[in-house]
Amino acid sequence: GESVGLHLPTLSVQEGDNSIINCAYSNSASDYFIWYKQESGKGPQFIIDIRSNMDKRQGQRVTVLLNKTVKHLSLQIAATQPGDSAVYFCAENLAGGTSYGKLTFGQGTILTVHP
Amino acid sequence: NAGVTQTPKFRILKIGQSMTLQCTQDMNHNYMYWYRQDPGMGLKLIYYSVGAGITDKGEVPNGYNVSRSTTEDFPLRLELAAPSQTSVYFCASSYRGGYNEQFFGPGTRLTVL
Numbered sequence: 684g685e686s687v688g689l690h691l692p693t694l695s696v697q698e699g700d701n702s703i704i705n706c707a708y709s710n711s712a713s714d715y716f717i718w719y720k721q722e723s724g725k726g727p728q729f730i731i732d733i734r735s736n737m738d739k740r741q742g743q744r745v746t747v748l749l750n751k752t753v754k755h756l757s758l759q760i761a762a763t764q765p766g767d768s769a770v771y772f773c774a775e776n777l778a779g780g781t782s783y784g785k786l787t788f789g790q791g792t793i794l795t796v797h798p
Numbered sequence: 799n800a801g802v803t804q805t806p807k808f809r810i811l812k813i814g815q816s817m818t819l820q821c822t823q824d825m826n827h828n829y830m831y832w833y834r835q836d837p838g839m840g841l842k843l844i845y846y847s848v849g850a851g852i853t854d855k856g857e858v859p860n861g862y863n864v865s866r867s868t869t870e871d872f873p874l875r876l877e878l879a880a881p882s883q884t885s886v887y888f889c890a891s892s893y894r895g896g897y898n899e900q901f902f903g904p905g906t907r908l909t910v911l
Contacts, residue, residue, distance in 0.1 A: 715897055726802075726888050726902030727841070734897065772840050776896075783848055784829055784895030785856060788840030 695795045702763045704792045706756040706773035715776040717786070718747060718758045722769045730758070730771075760794075768796045800824050802903035804889050810909045811879040819874040819906050821889030829892045830872040831856075831900065832864065834885040841888060847872055848895065879910045 696702050708716070714735045719727035733740045733747045733756075740747050746759040756773050770793050774786040805820045823830065828849050833841035833856075843856030847866040861883060863875040872891075876883060887906045892898040 717899075724904075726890075726904050728902070729899045732897070732899070774840075782895055783846060783854075784831070784892055784898060784900060785843055785846060786841070786900070787857075788833075788842070790838070790840050 692790065693793045693795070695797065696763050698763060698765060698796055698798050700763050702758075702760040702767070702794060702796075704758045704760075704771050704794065706758075706789050708754050708756060708773075708775050710775065710777065711751075711754065713775040713777055714782075716747070716749060716756050717774045717776070718745075718756075719772045719774060719788075720767075720769045721772065721791070727772060763794075763796050765796045765798055768794055770794070802889055802891055802901050804887075804903040804906050806906060807904070808907045810911060811876075812911060813879060813881065815879050816875070816877050817879070817908075819876070819887055819889075819908075821872045821874065821903060822870050823872075823889075823891040823901070824870065825891060825893075825901065826869060827891035827893050827901075828869070829895050829898070829900075830866065831890040831892075832862070832872070832874045833888045833890065834858065834883075835888060835905075836885050844874065844887075876908075881910050884908060884910045 717732040718730040721727045731742045744761045748757045770791045772791045774788045802823045831846045832844040835841045845864040847853045889903045890900040892900045
């Protein structure tokens with residue numbers, strides 16, 4: 684099936700900087716997108732999601748932007764902290780609201796935050 | 799709530815052996831999922847279930863079997879283990895499908911030698 688991919692496999696930032704993690708998707712029918720954070724030795728943890736009828740959604744220190752024209756998704760983390768160091772995955776859900784929640788994950792980006 | 803629990807945490811199998819990975823959730827979720835994660839890769843869906851007695855294949859089901867006799871439990875069975883099944887296995891659950899958040903367990907790291 685269609686896959687979700689990431690432009691940058693690694694990202695290093697200084698504490699306090701803003702981080703931007705990118706994701707490209709290829710299936711224009713994708714309806715729902717989710718960002719997950721995975722710390723070493725743990726399962727993925729939900730960060731934020733966005734539906735295809737939106738182009739921006741904000742959470743606590745995180746913002747997800749969706750550009751359907753170029754099939755691009757980004758995760759912005761404000762004032763990045765050492766605790767944000769992890770692997771970040773984007774995932775897509777075809778026909779989100781009517782689906783069984785079957786997710787297609789991207790490869791992941793390793794975010795390293797230096798004190 | 800313990801959330802999603804998985805056992806064992808680690809396991810080494812010999813080629814041809816079989817085992818069952820256990821997954822239990824205490825959130826009364828209807829939907830449950832099994833994913834595998836190969837090194838440096840994202841997760842891939844193996845099987846999923848939308849309720850007790852109902853299961854279906856995901857993207858990579860070959861070599862695996864599942865059952866769902868209760869709402870809480872969703873075991874994954876590996877028959878005739880192969881080196882290609884060396885991976886980290888994650889179980890997840892959600893109240894429903896669609897836009898509902900999936901909660902993941904801590905994973906089982908399996909090595910087949």
